[in-house]
Amino acid sequence: MKSESVKRRNTCLAVTAAVVIAIVLIIVILAFTVFKAKRPVSTVDSVKLENLHVGLDIAQLRVDLNVTLKVDVSVENPNKVGFKYSGSAAQLNYRGQMIGEAPIPAGDISPGEKTGMNLTLTIMADRLLSNSQLFSDVTSGELPVNTFVRLSGKVRVLGFIKFHVVSSSSCDVTVNISNRTIGDQVCHYKTKL
Structure with missing residues (x-):
């Protein structure tokens, strides 16, 4: 039972980490493409x-x-x-x-x-x-x-x-x-x- 709950927790942490990394990557991509600073x-x-x-x-x-x-x-x-x-x-x-x-x-x-x-x-x-x-x-x-x-x-x-x-x-x-x-x-x- 404990190993299954540890597996679920690890899976949940891995999914959360993947979502956070994906969001950070999207922000970085947007910062350097769509929102890239241009010269006035x-x-x-x-x-x-x-x-x-x-x-x-x-x-x-x-x-x-x-x-x-x-x-x-x-x-x-x-x-x-x-x-x-x-x-x-x-x-x-x-x-x-x-x-x-x-x-x-x-x-x-x-x-x-x-x-x-x-x-x-x-x-x-x-x-x-x-x-x-x-x-x-x-x-x-x-x-x-x-x-x-x-x-x-x-x-x-x-x-x-x-x-x-x-x-x-x-x-x-x-x-x-x-x-x-x-x-x-x-x-x-x-x-x-």
């Missing part, structure tokens, strides 16, 4: 010149400049789970030097959602005017600038598996000073998981 994609949709004032003092070889760019960025979350990103900043660069910055507040992007962000980048004139190439760029009629946006955050799969994700975009933009428009625009996108 940030895209610069448009760059618009909102304000441009240029004053040229040829006698003193000096340029007075005030430029404001409106940058529309969208971030798409292709995951089956939400993407939570921390606060960041968009940068405006001139020939490798940061000359403007706009804060990007922390936020969440729902699964499969695409979120737009409207950023205003104003040039820090003192940083720009100290660059020796500014005078020649202004006299040529074109000001080359670069916008850089980087978002860093986490994707949680099944509530307990976390993946760190970084998405960035960099756009080289030419500001046409004579007609106050945006000329050439070339963007590069990068994501890391």
